[in-house]
Amino acid sequence: MSRPIRIGLQIQPQHAEYKQIRQAVADAEETGVDIVFNWDHFFPLSGDADGLHFECWTMLAAWAEATSRVEIGALVTCNSYRNPDLLADMARTVDHISGGRLILGIGGGWFQRDYDEYGYEFGTPGTRLADLSEALPRIRARWAKLNPRPVRDIPILIGGGGEKKTLRMVAEHADIWHSFSDARTLARKSEILAEHGAAVGRDVTSIERSTAVRAPGGSSPDDIAGDLLASGASLFTVTASGPSYDLGPVREWVAWRDERNRAKA
Template sequence: MSPATQAVYRDEGIEHVSRPIRIGVQIQPQHADYEQIRRAVAEAEEAGVDIVFNWDHFFPLSGDADGKHFECWTMLGAWAEATSRVEIGALVSCNSYRNPDLLADMARTVDHISNGRLILGIGAGWFQRDYDEYGYEFGTPGSRLADLAQALPRIRERWTKLNPRPQRDIPILIGGGGEKKTLRMVAEHASTWHSFSDAQTLERKSHILADHCADVGRDPAEIERSTGVPALSTSSPEDMAAGLLAAGATLFTIGVSGPNYDLGAVREWVAWRDQRNAPA
């Protein structure tokens, strides 16, 4: 975003740099054949979304717990070839499932396949069935967060050692809202923070994030605020987003599940984005 398109405002002591609104869609890789998933990704790109996400689980999170499901990172490699414009990534990749240096290499490879369109979404992990059935140690929330804190600098350091290096400074999206640990990692490493918060909580935690940014010498305006929004709602995007926009969110992601990926709400959000981003 060029300086000419930036607007700066202050809210209770926090300086914000306005960003263009972006729309993501999470194509949840559950209850569908891969052909249906691939078609949904193509339709999402055609609809004009900015980012297409999947998720990093081994079993469905809703519906039939033993229903159809596909793996995250092999799918991202396929999406990198099948798309040409949208950014792609996981919302979010689980740190526990891969050695951090290997994950860095995987991300670098998908970055090259996609010609620089990968976002590395990452989190500490939470879904115990994934851990138990695939043989990973579940640990505690504290131990998983500690592992993520150790992994993030390893990932970034590995990117500097790979040949070839990533095509761009791969954006890191961190998901979660823990105020002492997760938001500290966001301040240190992330270009996007994905919050699972309502508007009031997002505003409060943004102030906490700003404090962490001050501690590490970073401008909090550098960090994009991201949130999920429901696919099914009687409210318009304008109504649903109003409070979240005021709290600083500019990336809105709609989750859709298989087998029939209904992108009707996604198109409504894209149309709303275009209205809001249009020059005055």
């Protein structure tokens, strides 16, 4: 399936006052990105471990009011932190506030400090993935019961590349699969995803392939994106961290997107 190239920006909600985060979101929308993500943690993941930091879902609700065009979501929500039915209701509410622009990014969770400090059971990777597998159908079932229902069929983005469990869940439930893989690994895991799709009776070419991109050493998108495109990726997400939120790299990716999409038209 030939898809238009899309560009995301993950605005990491760390080391910045909220007014700086809000300005970065406004600048990203003006720049032309397709999706603005945050993340679902309670503490910074880099720099000062006790630095400035803000919560994910209350922020997404604010972004829903503060933006008018971009899709918004978490890259990714930690399934462990909220009851699945509550999360479904939160997502439905943000979807309405935004006029139908929410993406529900979700994963099994991994950052132990979040769990320990907020009193969640960390468990094991296996138990966290089992909980996610149980949560995903509950989320969809709750959306069907809510009044009003979501504005649209909320896209589900699943993050991760575990070949036995995560990719099975992607085949069963995801509209978008986010991988942190290089091109060769992405291609191999896509073959495994196709096997899971065959097992569950789904054509996985309907799933958008997403990847995080970091241009090494100032490389341009043309230097690093070709192999990812050939491996099936069409959604490319750049990261920006506080307090400065340098959007220079994402502007390069937006310009590259526009050039490539025009060439395909």
